[in-house]
Amino acid sequence: MKYLLTIFAVLLFPLNVWAVTVERVISPGGIEAWLVQDRANPVVSLRLAFEGGAELDPVGKSGLANLASSTMDEGAGDIDSQTFQQTLADQSITLRFDASLDLFTARIKTLTQNLDQSMDLLRLALTQPRFDDEPVARIKSQIISGLRSDSENPGQRAYDALFATLFPGHGYAQNVDGTVQSVEAIGSDDLKTFVRTRLTRSNLVIGVVGDVTPKRLGLLLDKTFGDLPIKPTGVRAKDITPNVTGRLQVIDLDILQSTIVFAQGGLKRDHEDYYVALVMNHILGGGSFTSRLYQEVREKRGLAYSVGSSLYPMDHSALMLGSAGTENARVGETIEVIRAEWARMAAGDVSQQEVNDAKTYVTGAFPLTFTSTGAIARVLVAMQLNKLGIDYLEKRNAYIGAVSLSDVKRVAAKYLRPDALDIVVVGKPVGIVPSP
Amino acid sequence: MNKFVVRPLVARIFALIAFAAAGWSASASAGVYNPKTFWLDNGMQVVVLPNHRAPIVLHMVWYKSGSADDPAGKSGIAHLLEHLMFKGTPKHPNGEFSKTLARHGGQENAFTSYDNTGYFQTVASDRLEMVMELEADRMTNLVLRADDVETERAVVLEERNQRIEGKPGARLREQANQKLFPKGHPYARPIIGWRAELSALTREDALAFYKAHYAPDNAILVVAGDVTLDEVKRLALKYYAPIPSRNVAGPRVLITNEPVAGGETVLRDARVKQASWSEVVIQPSLTTGDVSRISALEMLSELLGSGATSRLYRALVIDQGIAVSAGAYYDEGARGDGRFGFYAAPRPGVTLDQVAAAVHLELQRLLREGLDEGELARMKKRMMAAAVFARDAMKSGAWSIGGTLAAGHSIEDVEAWPERISAVSEQDVLDALQAVLDEPRRMSAKLLPNGTGDGT
Numbered sequence: 001m002k003y004l005l006t007i008f009a010v011l012l013f014p015l016n017v018w019a020v021t022v023e024r025v026i027s028p029g030g031i032e033a034w035l036v037q038d039r040a041n042p043v044v045s046l047r048l049a050f051e052g053g054a055e056l057d058p059v060g061k062s063g064l065a066n067l068a069s070s071t072m073d074e075g076a077g078d079i080d081s082q083t084f085q086q087t088l089a090d091q092s093i094t095l096r097f098d099a100s101l102d103l104f105t106a107r108i109k110t111l112t113q114n115l116d117q118s119m120d121l122l123r124l125a126l127t128q129p130r131f132d133d134e135p136v137a138r139i140k141s142q143i144i145s146g147l148r149s150d151s152e153n154p155g156q157r158a159y160d161a162l163f164a165t166l167f168p169g170h171g172y173a174q175n176v177d178g179t180v181q182s183v184e185a186i187g188s189d190d191l192k193t194f195v196r197t198r199l200t201r202s203n204l205v206i207g208v209v210g211d212v213t214p215k216r217l218g219l220l221l222d223k224t225f226g227d228l229p230i231k232p233t234g235v236r237a238k239d240i241t242p243n244v245t246g247r248l249q250v251i252d253l254d255i256l257q258s259t260i261v262f263a264q265g266g267l268k269r270d271h272e273d274y275y276v277a278l279v280m281n282h283i284l285g286g287g288s289f290t291s292r293l294y295q296e297v298r299e300k301r302g303l304a305y306s307v308g309s310s311l312y313p314m315d316h317s318a319l320m321l322g323s324a325g326t327e328n329a330r331v332g333e334t335i336e337v338i339r340a341e342w343a344r345m346a347a348g349d350v351s352q353q354e355v356n357d358a359k360t361y362v363t364g365a366f367p368l369t370f371t372s373t374g375a376i377a378r379v380l381v382a383m384q385l386n387k388l389g390i391d392y393l394e395k396r397n398a399y400i401g402a403v404s405l406s407d408v409k410r411v412a413a414k415y416l417r418p419d420a421l422d423i424v425v426v427g428k429p430v431g432i433v434p435s436p
Numbered sequence: 437m438n439k440f441v442v443r444p445l446v447a448r449i450f451a452l453i454a455f456a457a458a459g460w461s462a463s464a465s466a467g468v469y470n471p472k473t474f475w476l477d478n479g480m481q482v483v484v485l486p487n488h489r490a491p492i493v494l495h496m497v498w499y500k501s502g503s504a505d506d507p508a509g510k511s512g513i514a515h516l517l518e519h520l521m522f523k524g525t526p527k528h529p530n531g532e533f534s535k536t537l538a539r540h541g542g543q544e545n546a547f548t549s550y551d552n553t554g555y556f557q558t559v560a561s562d563r564l565e566m567v568m569e570l571e572a573d574r575m576t577n578l579v580l581r582a583d584d585v586e587t588e589r590a591v592v593l594e595e596r597n598q599r600i601e602g603k604p605g606a607r608l609r610e611q612a613n614q615k616l617f618p619k620g621h622p623y624a625r626p627i628i629g630w631r632a633e634l635s636a637l638t639r640e641d642a643l644a645f646y647k648a649h650y651a652p653d654n655a656i657l658v659v660a661g662d663v664t665l666d667e668v669k670r671l672a673l674k675y676y677a678p679i680p681s682r683n684v685a686g687p688r689v690l691i692t693n694e695p696v697a698g699g700e701t702v703l704r705d706a707r708v709k710q711a712s713w714s715e716v717v718i719q720p721s722l723t724t725g726d727v728s729r730i731s732a733l734e735m736l737s738e739l740l741g742s743g744a745t746s747r748l749y750r751a752l753v754i755d756q757g758i759a760v761s762a763g764a765y766y767d768e769g770a771r772g773d774g775r776f777g778f779y780a781a782p783r784p785g786v787t788l789d790q791v792a793a794a795v796h797l798e799l800q801r802l803l804r805e806g807l808d809e810g811e812l813a814r815m816k817k818r819m820m821a822a823a824v825f826a827r828d829a830m831k832s833g834a835w836s837i838g839g840t841l842a843a844g845h846s847i848e849d850v851e852a853w854p855e856r857i858s859a860v861s862e863q864d865v866l867d868a869l870q871a872v873l874d875e876p877r878r879m880s881a882k883l884l885p886n887g888t889g890d891g892t
Contacts, residue, residue, distance in 0.1 A: 042824060043828045111824060151709060154602065255602045256601045288543070302589070370490040371831060
């Protein structure tokens with residue numbers, strides 16, 4: 001059966017799906033990047049990621065990685081903030097930094113003719129950011145404005161509360177953007193220390209797609225990243241098992257529709273059952289109009305506009321995470337339906353046809369994201385971060401193809417915990433009794 | 437660069453149109469996307485945009501009708517019908533469309549705007565025939581059960597709760613639009629519909645809209661990705677050509693010169709933590725105006741409002757330090773009138789009247805002093821470079837051209853964009869600004885926390 005399924009998947013999505021060839025480029029100085037050459041347009045996209053993100057923000061200074069990401073492109077070396085931004089605009093260079101819980105990332109999109117200049121600006125921003133008073137104060141005011149607005153955003157409130165409960169005392173409990181107080185407390189010394197100690201060669205991965213040869217890229221890698229410190233210094237994040245206990249929290253907000261988020265422990269990206277869980281979750285609550293949660297909550301009962309669940313692997317933990325939005329009077333019914341679907345899957349009520357359909361979706365939907373150089377560069381970075389191997393694009397269909405009905409039943413029974421879902425409701429839900 | 441732009445109060449309604457505009461950019465001589473196009477005998481236009489990077493294809497059908505075509509008292513019906521289009525046909529009943537597509541690894545969605553409605557799928561290119569068969573089938577064979585309509589209406593009410601009722605800025609936008617357009621004008625109503633009218637929509641309302649607007653002579657097919665013109669021709673002839681045209685009534689006239697209420701709309705809500713101000717002015721669109729004025733307005737919005745180096749951001753956010761965000765935008769693609777808008781959100785201790793005054797001071801300064809040396813050339817260079825990036829993304833051309841055609845404009849309006857932008861002079865930009873300032877049809881909107889203050 002396994003072989004039959006694999007063949008079926010291959011027939012539907014032949015291997016030549018990967019018109020792209022991934023090359024490993026090692027610079028003369030030993031810096032590695034993965035490259036897909038694409039000469040269709042005179043454009044180059046580069047993405048990079050440093051492992052370690054907002055989870056490492058010091059206590060009392062949460063939001064540090066995020067503030068650094070928003071201010072590193074506001075002047076570097078001899079170039080002040082306005083000149084730096086004006087140069088990017090005039091040369092049509094996109095250069096952006098971003099922080100998430102686990103990562104600090106950057107991306108460049110440029111015309112080939114401006115690639116050298118783009119990489120030089122990236123080098124300056126990574127190694128000599130100025131953090132002048134005016135831009136830092138300005139960006140802080142923007143972040144604080146966003147945080148104040150977030151305090152009324154039901155989704156943001158719900159996820160903040162959920163993560164604070166699941167990861168007590170860990171960096172994962174902190175909001176990436178920080179708090180009003182913590183952002184105000186960050187000084188330019190903190191930003192400089194962040195850049196010096198965290199953005200280094202050993203925790204860096206790079207993906208490049210577009211109109212550039214391996215040789216030219218190799219030389220640019222040395223010029224751009226050669227001066228970075230070798231290794232990060234300071235604390236490392238610790239692994240943490242999410243503290244899931246089946247609590248139901250209610251956060252009072254005067255709105256018509258309640259936001260419901262729910263979570264339980266999940267599987268990390270390198271777990272041997274990861275692909276089985278991916279197929280199982282697709283059937284339960286994954287991203288199409290056919291999942292059980294979508295059908296039961298939205299199509300049959302009209303309870304919600306959006307509902308779904310997803311695997312949420314992190315570097316130091318893992319969750320299965322879901323959400324729904326429904327009018328206050330129907331929160332109880334919605335939670336009941338979600339729990340019932342969770343329980344039905346855990347009990348092994350799943351068919352061969354559902355597994356087959358989920359597998360063709362999960363294999364078929366993946367290449368659909370390959371619609372621009374930037375989108376492909378993002379996949380190259382993820383492949384390296386997750387140590388999936390340079391041949392992952394060819395092998396992925398086989399990983400999914402190997403998932404069997406009995407695998408799905410086994411994994412559902414082993415990991416799904418319908419009675420231990422941690423739930424946060426933000427709104428004015430009717431008849432919901434929070435856990436003590 | 438800031439990532440926390442406080443969103444303009446009005447611009448988000450045009451999310452789709454704004455997206456199309458971003459792709460409207462080009463290298464000076466060669467057109468932008470170089471699409472291929474032909475018509476079926478039943479009046480359906482077909483556009484093909486080959487792009488062979490990956491063996492995937494984007495298939496879109498646009499109907500030239502949207503919420504602006506909702507009958508009076510039935511606001512929200514175009515959007516409710518869009519949801520109902522997934523229910524089934526005799527040949528593919530019970531949501532089989534989505535199930536089949538998902539089984540083949542495809543992704544899909546649909547949208548409703550004021551001017552048009554669209555359905556789109558991305559699939560492996562060897563599945564194109566399958567999606568075309570499904571989409572052509574539901575163009576004429578939709579079956580609706582009464583209980584399906586009831587359930588879906590509940591879903592859309594939840595969508596309204598999620599998008600509008602829970603968001604003070606969205607509620608303000610609904611109120612303000614009533615002052616920007618004459619009483620009874622379709623643009624004065626929300627796309628999703630007024631709650632009371634939406635709650636009363638029936639199966640018959642949905643079917644009436646379906647019969648009036650869903651026909652090949654009111655539709656455009658756009659296929660982008662790993663396909664050839666010949667292949668699309670073969671499949672379109674097989675699946676769409678047999679559908680008879682229905683002599684659909686021409687588009688409702690949305691242009692109006694009637695006076696509007698205008699003035700100021702204020703919404704106070706305890707949940708507002710960042711005050712903001714915006715102003716919207718009626719301006720020409722591709723439907724109403726001459727193209728040189730439209731190009732000048734596009735340049736003006738780029739100059740004033742696009743990003744961290746724009747005039748308004750520099751003046752209010754950097755130099756004066758009185759705002760967290762400020763900018764401008766222009767929507768030229770509408771079937772009806774176009775809109776030019778300004779917005780700003782103050783820093784703590786600054787009032788909305790202060791940021792509004794600062795925006796207008798900056799406009800006056802531009803009018804008085806003109807552009808800086810080389811500023812126009814730099815903007816043009818930037819706008820031309822954007823064309824190359826637009827071609828990099830498979831979706832840009834399909835959205836841009838589909839949206840333009842579905843608003844009643846032509847492929848040439850997209851493809852000639854580089855020449856139009858190249859021809860804009862400094863005086864054109866200043867004349868456009870003067871026209872924006874002189875236009876009486878305008879309204880401003882203030883979003884404020886509870887209390888009596890004029891800021892946060």
